[in-house]
Amino acid sequence: MNQQEITGNLNSEQREAVLATEGPVLILAGAGSGKTRVLVHRIAYLIDVLGVSPGEILAITFTNKAADEMRSRVDRMIGFGADQILVSTFHSFCVRILRRNAELLGYSRYFSIYDGDDQLTLMKQIFKQQNTDSRMMKEKSVLAAISSAKDELVDPARFREINTDYYSTKVGTLYGIYQDRLRENNAMDFDDLIFRTVELFEKHPEVLDACQDRFRYLMIDEYQDTNTAQFRLVSLLASKYRNLCVVGDDDQSIYKFRGANIRNILGFEKVFPDAKVVRLEQNYRSTQNILNAANEVIRHNHGRKDKRLWTENEAGTRVALRRFEDGFREAEYVAAEIRKDVEERRFDYQDCAVLYRTNAQSRLFEEKFLMANIPYRIIGGINFYARKEIKDLIAYLKTVDNGNDDLAVQRIINVPKRGIGGTTVAKLSAYAEAGGISFFDSICEAREVMGLSSAAVKKLAGFAALIAGLRVKAESTGPAELLRNVIRDTGYEDELKAENTDEAEARLENIDELVSKAVQYEENAEEPTLSGFLEEVALIADIDSLDDSENRVLLMTLHSAKGLEFPCVYMAGMEEGLFPSRLSLDADDAEGEIEEERRLAYVGITRAKKKLTLLSARSRMLRGEMVSNTLSRFVREIPRELIDLGDEGGRGRTPVLRGKVGRDLRDAILKPYDSGEKFGIPAPSGSGTGGRLLSGTSGRGTGAAAASAGPASVDYSAGDRVRHVKFGEGTVLSMEDGGRDILVTVDFPAWGVKKFYAGFARLVKVD
DNA sequence: TATATAGTGTTTTTT
DNA sequence: ACACTATATA
Numbered sequence: 001m002n003q004q005e006i007t008g009n010l011n012s013e014q015r016e017a018v019l020a021t022e023g024p025v026l027i028l029a030g031a032g033s034g035k036t037r038v039l040v041h042r043i044a045y046l047i048d049v050l051g052v053s054p055g056e057i058l059a060i061t062f063t064n065k066a067a068d069e070m071r072s073r074v075d076r077m078i079g080f081g082a083d084q085i086l087v088s089t090f091h092s093f094c095v096r097i098l099r100r101n102a103e104l105l106g107y108s109r110y111f112s113i114y115d116g117d118d119q120l121t122l123m124k125q126i127f128k129q130q131n132t133d134s135r136m137m138k139e140k141s142v143l144a145a146i147s148s149a150k151d152e153l154v155d156p157a158r159f160r161e162i163n164t165d166y167y168s169t170k171v172g173t174l175y176g177i178y179q180d181r182l183r184e185n186n187a188m189d190f191d192d193l194i195f196r197t198v199e200l201f202e203k204h205p206e207v208l209d210a211c212q213d214r215f216r217y218l219m220i221d222e223y224q225d226t227n228t229a230q231f232r233l234v235s236l237l238a239s240k241y242r243n244l245c246v247v248g249d250d251d252q253s254i255y256k257f258r259g260a261n262i263r264n265i266l267g268f269e270k271v272f273p274d275a276k277v278v279r280l281e282q283n284y285r286s287t288q289n290i291l292n293a294a295n296e297v298i299r300h301n302h303g304r305k306d307k308r309l310w311t312e313n314e315a316g317t318r319v320a321l322r323r324f325e326d327g328f329r330e331a332e333y334v335a336a337e338i339r340k341d342v343e344e345r346r347f348d349y350q351d352c353a354v355l356y357r358t359n360a361q362s363r364l365f366e367e368k369f370l371m372a373n374i375p376y377r378i379i380g381g382i383n384f385y386a387r388k389e390i391k392d393l394i395a396y397l398k399t400v401d402n403g404n405d406d407l408a409v410q411r412i413i414n415v416p417k418r419g420i421g422g423t424t425v426a427k428l429s430a431y432a433e434a435g436g437i438s439f440f441d442s443i444c445e446a447r448e449v450m451g452l453s454s455a456a457v458k459k460l461a462g463f464a465a466l467i468a469g470l471r472v473k474a475e476s477t478g479p480a481e482l483l484r485n486v487i488r489d490t491g492y493e494d495e496l497k498a499e500n501t502d503e504a505e506a507r508l509e510n511i512d513e514l515v516s517k518a519v520q521y522e523e524n525a526e527e528p529t530l531s532g533f534l535e536e537v538a539l540i541a542d543i544d545s546l547d548d549s550e551n552r553v554l555l556m557t558l559h560s561a562k563g564l565e566f567p568c569v570y571m572a573g574m575e576e577g578l579f580p581s582r583l584s585l586d587a588d589d590a591e592g593e594i595e596e597e598r599r600l601a602y603v604g605i606t607r608a609k610k611k612l613t614l615l616s617a618r619s620r621m622l623r624g625e626m627v628s629n630t631l632s633r634f635v636r637e638i639p640r641e642l643i644d645l646g647d648e649g650g651r652g653r654t655p656v657l658r659g660k661v662g663r664d665l666r667d668a669i670l671k672p673y674d675s676g677e678k679f680g681i682p683a684p685s686g687s688g689t690g691g692r693l694l695s696g697t698s699g700r701g702t703g704a705a706a707a708s709a710g711p712a713s714v715d716y717s718a719g720d721r722v723r724h725v726k727f728g729e730g731t732v733l734s735m736e737d738g739g740r741d742i743l744v745t746v747d748f749p750a751w752g753v754k755k756f757y758a759g760f761a762r763l764v765k766v767d
Numbered sequence: 768t769a770t771a772t773a774g775t776g777t778t779t780t781t782t
Numbered sequence: 783a784c785a786c787t788a789t790a791t792a
Contacts, residue, residue: 062782063782089782090782091782115782116781116782190781190782191782193782194782254780255780255781255782257779257780257781258780258781258782357779357780358778358779358780359779359780360778360779380780380781417768417769419768421768421769422768423768538782539782540782541781541782542781557779557780557781558780559779559780559781560780560781578779579779581778581779581780582778582779583778583779584779596780597779597780600780622778623777623778
């Protein structure tokens with residue numbers, strides 16, 4: 001392809017970004033401005049016009065899915081050599097470098113990668129060993145502190161220098177022990193992958209130099225979400241040839257909790273004064289109404305790079321706002337609406353996505369979609385690789401691959417049950433500790449360990465022989481066949497088969513799936529190895545396994561939705577306390593946290609191409625308790641004229657009774673339990689500029705679907721005295737239809753007014 | 768040692 | 783509502 005063919009159908013800013021190949025470049029790419037397109041064309045230009053060898057190009061993306069997509073698009077465009085381009089995530093890239101140079105850091109090349117669960121297990125062990133009271137100090141918060149430190153390239157020694165208060169001193173100690181234990185286990189956590197690579201580059205300039213010469217052209221996508229360690233990594237790699245192109249949008253920075261440093265993008269021009277800056281502000285994705293709503297929301301943030309997206313697309317329909325009594329009806333509405341849109345051929349299932357702030361919100365939608373027979377897929381939540389049976393089998397593979405991984409060995413030493421219990425494990429641990437050897441080695445020397453019964457020694461010998469056999473097998477075969485051996489030789493499969501329950505059946509299916517993943521890996525990898533398979537398993541993100549050919553509605557968190565787009569988007573739970581989350585509202589830096597949530601709202605809104613529906617519930621079930629929320633500020637920040645409220649006449653709320661609600665309930669329900677207008681959107685304030693939203697308008701959707709089950713039967717009604725296990729005696733104020741059950745409101749003198757579902761509150765009538 | 772039960776705490780987003 | 787932990791018991 002020549003230059004004309006590559007840049008012909010780009011707009012002038014996009015073209016400028018493609019042609020700026022030498023020196024530092026910052027591309028400020030607004031949502032939907034065709035940034036992936038620019039990157040793909042830029043790579044094609046480098047190769048086809050400038051004659052750069054594909055192997056000299058490194059592109060870092062945020063997810064493996066994005067990497068795959070970019071690679072295949074380049075492939076389609078230039079038709080050859082695209083497989084030579086290294087497109088990968090930060091973490092995969094680092095593992096690649098680290099495997100080759102692990103010895104330089106005192107690691108073996110077979111190091112394990114620890115995920116969050118592994119980290120927690122390890123930290124719990126350390127707490128126990130250090131007699132740290134987990135009621136005073138939480139393992140998770142210590143891990144969070146360690147993670148932030150690593151994101152900032154702060155090692156334990158430095159950490160102790162900077163932090164001298166009581167709590168931090170303790171954390172510093174634990175941090176040091178944690179790092180020692182990781183090293184003893186020949187393991188790295190996610191943050192180490194970045195940190196250790198930086199360490200490698202800084203301590204071994206010859207390795208850095210080789211990498212610099214190998215990767216002369218660097219491109220970093222989603223640059224706004226890089227942390228300090230990643231920034232240092234990029235700076236080091238780019239420092240020789242300076243061909244660094246970063247692409248990002250400060251308005252879409254949503255990973256501060258993971259260490260993302262927004263200064264990396266806001267200050268790029270300070271670090272690289274000669275940087276060329278290109279702004280992509282034309283949006284090709286959304287309708288004008290959707291884009292305007294997004295612009296209006298994000299306008300409320302301070303300290304952003306000034307920009308305003310525009311589009312030549314049609315105005316489209318207004319942004320819909322639908323409000324409901326509770327989460328059940330919110331979900332019901334979405335199910336009914338999607339059903340209608342599909343039946344009337346406006347959209348297909350796969351055109352629709354439901355986005356929410358927390359994974360817990362998915363359950364209601366899942367239930368309603370199941371009932372309405374709507375095909376769906378949930379991204380995130382419980383990761384496939386986090387399931388017990390998968391983690392067990394992976395632990396076997398880790399044990400075979402890396403005998404120093406004590407965590408893995410301890411996980412499976414008695415799975416399936418071999419009669420090796422806690423006491424035996426404790427004795428072995430002590431012996432290993434004293435002799436400075438690994439846990440597995442102590443098993444091999446079981447006869448020398450004081451205090452072990454001959455029966456225990458025998459069992460341990462059996463286990464050691466099992467692993468030895470698998471290791472021999474691993475010499476001559478790939479991960480998939482090895483995995484089959486593990487499943488068979490350990491008795492794992494037999495144990496599950498013997499159980500003969502639905503749950504065991506499901507686990508067996510998951511195991512089959514893991515085997516097929518291993519087979520797939522062997523087919524696709526250039527050089528399949530056991531470490532390679534384990535690494536792929538560790539670094540896979542939920543979103544990576546998304547198959548876009550499935551015709552299903554997608555449900556995921558707003559975070560997971562970054563980088564995706566859908567014709568029809570539902571944003572659920574637009575409520576203060578949920579989105580923005582309570583934690584942000586109460587945080588020390590509430591201002592900053594809310595701005596981050598606002599960016600998340602911006603990301604959500606800009607995912608939509610044609611139709612956007614914002615949803616909120618007046619109250620919802622949260623950890624077994626009913627909580628009331630007001631409408632999210634992010635909705636209120638959208639001007640009234642951009643919003644379609646649906647049932648415009650605003651009859652106010654008219655609770656609709658459904659199904660077989662008893663007559664005695666009716667009176668109670670008709671009494672509003674909340675007199676004020678706090679549910680309503682604030683009336684237009686005097687300030688004239690278009691005003692804000694109307695007040696007192698209700699969403700509809702009540703009675704959208706038939707009630708699925710009659711409410712639980714109870715022997716009390718409004719006015720009665722009842723007893724609750726926790727709250728004691730109280731007076732029933734009202735009872736109403738809560739969708740699947742009766743919603744009871746009770747006034748407890750000591751606790752105030754509480755709401756329950758009759759089914760699970762188990763209230764007892766007091767005479 | 769393994770399992771059942773009661774009690775406790777949770778409470779965002781993820782590579 | 784749910785998961786996890788500590789404790790009691792077989």
